[in-house]
Amino acid sequence: MDIALFSPSSLFANDDDSSSGEENTETQQSFVERKHQFPGMELIVREFSFHQLNANLLWPGTFAFAEWLIQNRPLIEGRHCIELGSGTGALAIFLQRLCNLDITTSDYNDQEIEENIAYNCRVNGIAPALPHIKHTWGDSFPNRDPDWDLIIASDILLYVKQYPNLIKSLSFLLTSYKPKENESQPRPKDEPTGQSFSLPRPSFLMSWRRRIGKEDESLFFTGCEDAGLEVMHLGSRVYCIKPRESTTNGDQIVNS
Numbered sequence: 001m002d003i004a005l006f007s008p009s010s011l012f013a014n015d016d017d018s019s020s021g022e023e024n025t026e027t028q029q030s031f032v033e034r035k036h037q038f039p040g041m042e043l044i045v046r047e048f049s050f051h052q053l054n055a056n057l058l059w060p061g062t063f064a065f066a067e068w069l070i071q072n073r074p075l076i077e078g079r080h081c082i083e084l085g086s087g088t089g090a091l092a093i094f095l096q097r098l099c100n101l102d103i104t105t106s107d108y109n110d111q112e113i114e115e116n117i118a119y120n121c122r123v124n125g126i127a128p129a130l131p132h133i134k135h136t137w138g139d140s141f142p143n144r145d146p147d148w149d150l151i152i153a154s155d156i157l158l159y160v161k162q163y164p165n166l167i168k169s170l171s172f173l174l175t176s177y178k179p180k181e182n183e184s185q186p187r188p189k190d191e192p193t194g195q196s197f198s199l200p201r202p203s204f205l206m207s208w209r210r211r212i213g214k215e216d217e218s219l220f221f222t223g224c225e226d227a228g229l230e231v232m233h234l235g236s237r238v239y240c241i242k243p244r245e246s247t248t249n250g251d252q253i254v255n256s
Contacts, residue, residue: 081151089120096130108135147178151170152205154208155207157220167220170224179201199240200242203240228245229244
């Protein structure tokens with residue numbers, strides 16, 4: 001599959017070149033619409049000019065993760081997925097359009113975020129909007145019997161004080177999953193290059209490009225391990241996190 005070229009510098013293009021502003025008079029919230037190049041497609045994404053919960057912009061990790069997921073597309077096809085910290089919903093919209101992924105968005109318990117994701121779904125041809133769950137990390141999860149076998153996220157490690165809450169919610173989602181009979185992960189036709197790894201059900205795939213300190217990274221990964229989770233680095237700043245005692249139901253991927 002051909003991978004479209006893009007540059008994270010496009011995130012900060014001048015408004016005259018790539019965006020048009022609009023004002024929501026009901027909420028007095030300011031938005032900017034931009035065209036973003038994802039691998040193989042262009043998406044129109046409405047972003048908050050400012051949002052107090054930092055759910056306003058697309059960050060470089062979104063694009064890097066999108067490219068990695070394309071290169072490893074067989075890993076996610078057929079999965080039942082939820083994205084944590086969806087922000088604008090752009091990554092979820094991209095994956096749904098690309099491979100018809102069954103995906104739910106989630107973010108803070110904030111109505112503006114939910115409405116903005118629904119708007120971005122609509123302008124990119126997804127109707128009805130993707131399912132969305134309002135959830136603040138650390139709070140009781142609205143769905144007490146979650147069955148997502150894949151959790152994804154990009155650039156969500158900015159606030160160190162939120163790590164315990166994130167790990168609490170992540171642990172709940174991973175340990176609540178109940179494997180289905182004869183569940184298996186299809187073997188990919190073209191194996192990716194890099195480190196050997198497997199993708200079990202359930203698992204959490206995450207990536208980031210926003211700069212955080214090594215100590216902060218260590219705090220998050222140590223917190224995951226203390227919570228009974230296993231962390232695997234898959235390369236290119238992509239990590240797989242799974243319950244430590246879970247059985248790997250996915251096929252092993254052997255790379256050259």
